Every structure is written in C-alpha cells, then in structure tokens.
Amino acid sequence: MAKSGTIQEAVKGSYASLAKSADQKSCDSLQTEKLVKYGYSSEELQTLPESVVTLADGCGSPTALATIREGDTVLDMGSGGGVDVFLASRKVGPNGRVIGLDMTPDMVSWAQANAVKLNAANVEFKLGQIENIPLDAESVDVIMSNCVICLSTDKEQVFQEMFRVLRPGGRLAIADEVALRVFSEEEKADPSKWCSCITGAVTEGVYAGMLENVGFEEVYVKQLRKPGESTSGVFSAFISGIKPAKNRSQ
Numbered sequence: 611m612a613k614s615g616t617i618q619e620a621v622k623g624s625y626a627s628l629a630k631s632a633d634q635k636s637c638d639s640l641q642t643e644k645l646v647k648y649g650y651s652s653e654e655l656q657t658l659p660e661s662v663v664t665l666a667d668g669c670g671s672p673t674a675l676a677t678i679r680e681g682d683t684v685l686d687m688g689s690g691g692g693v694d695v696f697l698a699s700r701k702v703g704p705n706g707r708v709i710g711l712d713m714t715p716d717m718v719s720w721a722q723a724n725a726v727k728l729n730a731a732n733v734e735f736k737l738g739q740i741e742n743i744p745l746d747a748e749s750v751d752v753i754m755s756n757c758v759i760c761l762s763t764d765k766e767q768v769f770q771e772m773f774r775v776l777r778p779g780g781r782l783a784i785a786d787e788v789a790l791r792v793f794s795e796e797e798k799a800d801p802s803k804w805c806s807c808i809t810g811a812v813t814e815g816v817y818a819g820m821l822e823n824v825g826f827e828e829v830y831v832k833q834l835r836k837p838g839e840s841t842s843g844v845f846s847a848f849i850s851g852i853k854p855a856k857n858r859s860q
C-alpha cells in the first residue's frame with residue numbers, strides 16, 4: 611500500500627478538482643436517475659438547487675434509511691456539496707442541528723454557499739478530518755456518512771472518533787462501499803482506484819468487526835443494490851449500529 615499520507619493527499623486533490631469544476635457542471639438527467647437509483651426521491655431532489663444535486667457523489671441515501679428525529683443533532687462525515695445535510699436539516703427542524711464535516715476546503719466553501727442559497731439556518735459546515743472530529747464527546751444523536759469511510763486510510767481511528775462523539779443510544783446511518791474480497795497491497799497502492807472508492811473498501815466482516823471492537827452494538831450491513839451489479843469488487847451498503855445506552859451496562 612502507498613503511504614497513507616500520499617493516498618490522503620490524492621483523495622483531497624481529487625475532491626478539490628471535483629468541487630472546483632462544480633460551477634461548470636449542470637445537473638443532467640443521468641445524475642438525477644443515478645441518485646434516484648441510490649434511494650433519493652425525485653421529489654426531494656427537485657426541492658434542492660442544482661448546485662447541490664450536481665455535486666451529490668455518494669453511493670446511497672442515508673436520510674432515506676436513517677431514523678432522524680425532530681430536534682436531533684446530526685453529523686454528516688464527508689459532507690461534500692451538502693446534499694444529505696440539507697435533507698437531514700428538514701427532518702431535525704428548527705430545534706435540531708446538522709453539522710457537515712469535510713477535509714476539502716473547496717467542498718466546504720461550496721456547501722456553505724449552498725446553505726446561504728437555501729437559507730438553512732440549522733446547518734453548519736466545518737473543515738476537518740473524520741479521523742479527528744472537531745466536536746465534543748457525546749454531542750451527537752446520529753452520524754451519517756455517504757461514500758466516505760472507504761476513502762479513509764485509518765478506519766479504526768474514524769470508528770473510535772464516531773463512538774466518542776455519539777451520545778449513548780446514538781445511531782449510525784452510513785452508506786458506503788464494502789469490498790467483496792480483500793484487495794492486495796499493490797491494488798491498494800493505486801491512488802486512482804482508492805480515490806474511486808474501490809480499493810480502500812474493506813469486507814463486510816472487517817467493517818462490522820471494527821465497529822463492534824470500538825463498542826457499537828446491533829451492527830448490520832445491508833446490501834443496497836442487487837448482487838451482480840458490481841464489476842469493481844465492491845458493493846454499496848447501508849451500515850447501521852448503535853452506541854449502547856449507559857444504563858444498559860449499569
């Protein structure tokens with residue numbers, strides 16, 4: 611595998627280029643069709659500005675699958691242009707809060723401009739790493755993420771951070787790529803395959819095992835699309851889990 615710093619710089623560079631080219635992109639019907647296939651409804655997409663929909667680049671729709679309640683504090687790890695942040699912001703309402711976290715400055719600026727367009731008062735976009743979440747312990751009710759953890763070179767650290775910032779009883783709602791097989795060190799050293807959300811993915815057993823090791827319970831990995839649709843060695847999945855409530859172990 612290439613040095614983790616090299617891979618992370620490649621990931622940042624690749625998403626900076628995507629964000630920089632965003633104003634030249636228009637939202638064609640192929641993008642909308644893809645997002646509907648990923649679980650978004652065409653009605654909800656129509657309520658968002660083109661600048662949000664164009665940059666949506668996940669592999670599922672966490673807000674369609676998660677239980678998000680009015681008043682919740684939600685964290686979206688690797689929030690990109692903000693699509694899931696804005697959809698969650700409607701579910702949490704004025705008494706809730708949604709925080710988008712992303713390490714790519716151009717993505718954060720783009721998402722902040724989108725928040726102004728939408729006049730979304732209950733959202734905030736922060737620049738930072740999911741390996742070092744800039745939030746207090748036990749301050750979040752739901753953690754969402756959409757096609758991001760597979761890009762991290764230190765998933766154990768990410769899962770520890772998720773466990774730290776979630777409140778007891780807090781929930782995970784993650785869409786991510788999961789590997790059908792273990793990738794070789796050579797494959798993992800190819801930055802373009804890693805940046806395409808392929809060779810950074812780990813198998814279902816490894817994914818669930820890492821979450822359980824840090825303390826998550828009721829961990830489920832559900833395949834999102836039909837088997838056989840994958841030719842790249844990964845499949846898109848929805849991963850749920852909970853941080854146990856404190857009084858259960860007392």
Ligand SMILES: C[S@@+](CC[C@H](N)C(=O)[O-])C[C@H]1O[C@@H](n2cnc3c(N)ncnc32)[C@H](O)[C@@H]1O
Pocket residue numbers: 621622625665666667668669687688689690691692693694711712713714717738739740741755756757758761762
């Ligand atoms: C595939 S895009 C998904 C964006 C968004 N979740 C969506 O569904 O449109 C991946 C995003 O994760 C961000 N990202 C990747 N690795 C990260 C890390 N270690 N910490 C924070 N953000 C990261 C990238 O900058 C990029 O915006």
